[in-house]
Amino acid sequence: MSKIRQEVISGSCLVEAVLVIREKRLRFKTFQETGIKQKQRGHWASPMEFLMSCIAMSVGLGNIWRFPFVALENGGGAFLIPYILVLIFIGKPLYYMELCLGQFSSIGSVKVWELSPAFRGVGYGQAIAVFSVTTYYVSLMGLFVYYLFASFKRVLPWSVCGSWASETCVDAYTNKTYLETTLGVNASELTSSSEEFFA
Numbered sequence: 001m002s003k004i005r006q007e008v009i010s011g012s013c014l015v016e017a018v019l020v021i022r023e024k025r026l027r028f029k030t031f032q033e034t035g036i037k038q039k040q041r042g043h044w045a046s047p048m049e050f051l052m053s054c055i056a057m058s059v060g061l062g063n064i065w066r067f068p069f070v071a072l073e074n075g076g077g078a079f080l081i082p083y084i085l086v087l088i089f090i091g092k093p094l095y096y097m098e099l100c101l102g103q104f105s106s107i108g109s110v111k112v113w114e115l116s117p118a119f120r121g122v123g124y125g126q127a128i129a130v131f132s133v134t135t136y137y138v139s140l141m142g143l144f145v146y147y148l149f150a151s152f153k154r155v156l157p158w159s160v161c162g163s164w165a166s167e168t169c170v171d172a173y174t175n176k177t178y179l180e181t182t183l184g185v186n187a188s189e190l191t192s193s194s195e196e197f198f199a
Contacts, residue, residue: 042106054099060137158197169196 044050071079098109105112109130110123150157161169168190170176176187 058095158194161193161196165193165196166191169193 044053071083101112101115102109105115108123109126110120113120113123156172159172161171169192170179170190171193176190179185179190180187
């Protein structure tokens, strides 16, 4: 009869469990049998709180803002076929695995892979991906805050041609048709101040 000591992930802490091999069966001793104190795990207040957390993790700014642009740039409706296939066969199974591992272990994405050290790089890769996406979203939120406060000015910065504008720039208040009839300027060659400001 041999005893094997192995570290396993349980609750919110890394604990040692004693595996006893008897009659070719593995049995985990309970915490009461081993005398190890288990940290209290946090729980969701309600099933609705858990559901809302899952939705908040799944649906982000990229789904609402970026996806229509990416679909348009990559073939429109034809883009949806490979997108849905990848979503069904790769995206959702990985999401479900991440959800199950997180619920089971109550620890972060890097430390959870101690259950299989060969895949520890997956946790680090995920942490790096989250960091890069966070920097992207923070820059978008910075632009949002900048334009929010800029829109409170009496004259909007993008409604007039500033020093940054080209010679073909016209203010938002200028009537292009009037310029075309009186000055003989081709209206298709003119660009609005907002087009140049956001270009």
